[in-house]
Amino acid sequence: MSMPTSHSSAGGPAAPVTGNAVAIKNFAFSPATLKVKVGTTVTWTNQDTDDHTVTSAATGGPLQSAALATHATYSYTFTKPGTYAYLCTIHPFMTATVEVTR
Secondary structure (H helix, E strand, O other): OOOOOOOOOOOOOOOOEEOOEEEEEOOEEEOOEEEEEOOOEEEEEEOOOOOEOOEEOOOOOOOEOOOEOOOOEEEEEOOOOEEEEEEOOOOOOOEEEEEEEO
């Protein structure tokens, strides 16, 4: 039996997290909001047994991964400031955001 190692205790929206890695697990992106500086390469790692994608929510957005199998990764370097909303096209209820600042 395994127990979750972390969870949101308040139930509200999580505060932005800094770093350069996003885990895909339990059909969610973690953290849901990642804050990085311009020039940061962010890597997503699929820790689920189902395939997932990392795809910009807006048409023509920069995030366009293929379907990621278990343990597969996708990386993207953010070169412009802005808020980048993305989702999994296979499971569109999975949404998250990367906030890029100077």
